Amino acid sequence: MSSVWSDKSKPVKFRKLKNDIDTDILIIGGGIAGILCAYFLQQKNADYVLVEADRICKGITANTTAKITYQHGLIFDDMINRFGKDFAGEYIKANKNALEQYKSLADKIDCDFEVKDNYIYSVFNKEKIYNEVKALNSIGENARLCKTSELPFSADAVKIENQAQFNPLKLLYGISKDLNIYEYTKVRELIGTKVITDKAVINARKIIVATHFPFVNKHGFYFFKMYQHRSYVIALKNSENLQGMYVDENKRGLSFRTYKDLLLIGGEGNKTGQRCAGWSELISIAEKYYPNSEIKYKWATQDCMTLDDIPYIGQYSENTPNMFVITGFNKWGMTSAMAGAELLSDLVLERENEFENIFSPSRSIIRKQLFVNGFNAVKNIVIPGGKRCPHMGCKLKWNKGEKTWDCPCHGSRFSKYGTLLDNPSTGDLK
Ligand SMILES: Cc1cc2nc3c(=O)[nH]c(=O)nc-3n(C[C@H](O)[C@H](O)[C@H](O)COP(=O)(O)OP(=O)(O)OC[C@H]3O[C@@H](n4cnc5c(N)ncnc54)[C@H](O)[C@@H]3O)c2cc1C
Numbered sequence: 538m539s540s541v542w543s544d545k546s547k548p549v550k551f552r553k554l555k556n557d558i559d560t561d562i563l564i565i566g567g568g569i570a571g572i573l574c575a576y577f578l579q580q581k582n583a584d585y586v587l588v589e590a591d592r593i594c595k596g597i598t599a600n601t602t603a604k605i606t607y608q609h610g611l612i613f614d615d616m617i618n619r620f621g622k623d624f625a626g627e628y629i630k631a632n633k634n635a636l637e638q639y640k641s642l643a644d645k646i647d648c649d650f651e652v653k654d655n656y657i658y659s660v661f662n663k664e665k666i667y668n669e670v671k672a673l674n675s676i677g678e679n680a681r682l683c684k685t686s687e688l689p690f691s692a693d694a695v696k697i698e699n700q701a702q703f704n705p706l707k708l709l710y711g712i713s714k715d716l717n718i719y720e721y722t723k724v725r726e727l728i729g730t731k732v733i734t735d736k737a738v739i740n741a742r743k744i745i746v747a748t749h750f751p752f753v754n755k756h757g758f759y760f761f762k763m764y765q766h767r768s769y770v771i772a773l774k775n776s777e778n779l780q781g782m783y784v785d786e787n788k789r790g791l792s793f794r795t796y797k798d799l800l801l802i803g804g805e806g807n808k809t810g811q812r813c814a815g816w817s818e819l820i821s822i823a824e825k826y827y828p829n830s831e832i833k834y835k836w837a838t839q840d841c842m843t844l845d846d847i848p849y850i851g852q853y854s855e856n857t858p859n860m861f862v863i864t865g866f867n868k869w870g871m872t873s874a875m876a877g878a879e880l881l882s883d884l885v886l887e888r889e890n891e892f893e894n895i896f897s898p899s900r901s902i903i904r905k906q907l908f909v910n911g912f913n914a915v916k917n918i919v920i921p922g923g924k925r926c927p928h929m930g931c932k933l934k935w936n937k938g939e940k941t942w943d944c945p946c947h948g949s950r951f952s953k954y955g956t957l958l959d960n961p962s963t964g965d966l967k
Pocket residue numbers: 565566567568569570571588589590591592593594595596597598599600601602603604605606722723724725747748749752766767768769770803837838839840863864866867868869870871872873874960
């Protein structure tokens with residue numbers, strides 16, 4: 538069940554940290570967010586170290602669909618209404634810069650990078666699509682209202698030209714070769730900026746937590762501010778060769794892109810720990826629309842969803858001046874990680890960055906979703922019996938499709954034998 542990216546890229550290996558070290562900046566986590574932080578810090582000649590619990594690029598990043606776009610769903614009409622046009626313009630600028638960064642990296646590293654148009658579509662809600670086009674046009678973006686012509690069903694869509702797609706692992710392994718990384722080095726505990734791993738202690742001046750779901754609970758309230766949403770992907774041979782990249786505006790809808798001779802279809806998403814049929818619906822869709830196709834790969838993954846569709850990138854909390862975080866990508870981690878890594882590489886070096894306020898984790902959390910998250914957590918903590926998540930004690934749900942134990946509160950996942958698969962839990966089931 539590994540992704541096409543894992544199959545079509547050659548990993549680079551790093552040694553384990555065995556001796557105590559001092560460093561100016563410690564990055565915890567070797568997914569796209571952590572590796573890009575290391576990349577920018579290296580460019581700025583900073584003294585840094587990245588530690589990864591397992592092998593790099595084996596977490597969520599290995600299982601993405603890797604579309605590089607600043608069109609993060611139908612968020613801009615709502616964002617303009619809530620935060621204003623200047624804010625939405627800055628958000629787009631940060632992500633456009635990220636797209637440009639990818640273009641220039643792809644000139645140096647072979648990562649199957651292709652420029653593509655991106656479409657967010659809706660089968661039923663033309664008005665929402667129309668409002669989004671209007672909102673994007675009002676801040677100077679060349680968004681177009683159109684009908685999808687390549688999909689096996691008809692839908693209205695917002696089109697943005699000249700976005701991109703790639704193989705993320707080829708790029709990240711290419712970058713990582715020259716970075717200062719230790720693998721199989723799990724951070725067990727933070728005592729201020731003293732970091733305890735299994736074999737060694739790291740004394741850092743500043744810390745970047747890039748562990749996907751942040752694992753430090755006593756600051757920042759990330760366990761209230763985020764939940765995880767899981768989706769499934771299949772890769773088909775002998776189907777269509779689409780020119781564009783597509784995603785439904787509805788969280789439960791489908792996403793499409795090609796990779797070489799494969800068509801990738803993603804979907805059947807749900808909050809982690811809720812009803813889940815695995816890949817079965819996607820397989821039915823393949824049989825219905827692409828009857829001559831063959832499934833070559835299938836995989837699944839999940840991402841952290843924030844209260845307001847904007848990632849949390851910046852100081853971990855107001856009272857942790859030396860600890861930073863990069864998380865909450867809402868399934869748009871390619872550009873968000875690039876934009877966020879550049880931002881954090883400035884903040885940890887005490888330099889100014891124009892996007893600091895856009896992504897600040899200390900912004901207001903008064904949103905309806907906060908109460909939904911809180912209610913859901915309390916409900917699953919007080920229900921008696923069953924297997925409990927080591928993170929905060931929520932009752933785990935059995936995921937029939939994947940044969941795993943999943944936490945409906947914060948999205949930790951465990952194999953049927955109790956081995957930790959996805960954080961924020963830091964350990965196996967007892
Ligand atoms: C189905 C799906 C499709 C997606 N498609 C797209 C897309 O098309 N475009 C897009 O922009 N985004 C997409 N995303 C989102 C994107 O894939 C993610 O946002 C991104 O990969 C997350 O990267 P990360 O570095 O935060 O996490 P990860 O890749 O999980 O990296 C975190 C790392 O931290 C390590 N770690 C954890 N705890 C510790 C510890 N205590 N000590 C040391 N290391 C630790 C883990 O082992 C892991 O390697 C998609 C998401 C999903 C769910």
